Amino acid sequence: MFQETNIGFEYSNDRFLAFFGKHNSTIQNLRSHYPYLDWSWAKQVHGDQLLEAPVSSDQKADAQWTRVSGLGLIVMTADCIPVLAVHKPSSVVMAIHAGWRGVANRIIPKSFQQLQSASEPLTDWQIFIGPHILQFSFEVQNDTLKALADSAPLDETEWVNSSNGHYNVDLYKIVVAQMMEVGISESQIQSLLLDTKTDLRLHSFRRDKDLSGRQRSFIALIS
Numbered sequence: 001m002f003q004e005t006n007i008g009f010e011y012s013n014d015r016f017l018a019f020f021g022k023h024n025s026t027i028q029n030l031r032s033h034y035p036y037l038d039w040s041w042a043k044q045v046h047g048d049q050l051l052e053a054p055v056s057s058d059q060k061a062d063a064q065w066t067r068v069s070g071l072g073l074i075v076m077t078a079d080c081i082p083v084l085a086v087h088k089p090s091s092v093v094m095a096i097h098a099g100w101r102g103v104a105n106r107i108i109p110k111s112f113q114q115l116q117s118a119s120e121p122l123t124d125w126q127i128f129i130g131p132h133i134l135q136f137s138f139e140v141q142n143d144t145l146k147a148l149a150d151s152a153p154l155d156e157t158e159w160v161n162s163s164n165g166h167y168n169v170d171l172y173k174i175v176v177a178q179m180m181e182v183g184i185s186e187s188q189i190q191s192l193l194l195d196t197k198t199d200l201r202l203h204s205f206r207r208d209k210d211l212s213g214r215q216r217s218f219i220a221l222i223s
Contacts, residue, residue, distance in 0.1 A: 021215035
């Protein structure tokens, strides 16, 4: 489904383009590879705010949506989850940045529910989840575990393994459970599950700390 390019992983058809970036997915490279697109990105703050694009880079938000064709909605991640979505009947696209705090704040189901007010059933969304830190690499302490456990209808034994007093958390499973809770089915979700911490094609804050960059992912209507 996704085709690897030298700067990322691309899925396109005659209506939209979804892209998950690699370590060299700079804005300059995006502009060079997709000269027919304009760009929108916000200042990400690990919250639960959804804005209508275009937005400016000093506006605080972790999710944006648009009906404007030719506008690429960018999210920047290292270990966080990039979520791209398209609602074909109404020609809406949405891009969400979800770190563990955003997941705990339920930014993903909140964003879909916020757009549902326009009579757009959640069953009509096509959703793409991109590379992020996977369970075997995401070790957390009890406070983070509790915040995440409170955000999803899961039994802890289903999604954490304890080791030395810490826990390996499956953010993907939590996010899928949150979406299913609000009426999105698993069949609507397509995933590119690459682990950012261990895949050297990708930036990882857990691996590289302050030396880590960010990969840029986007979705855009193209017709």
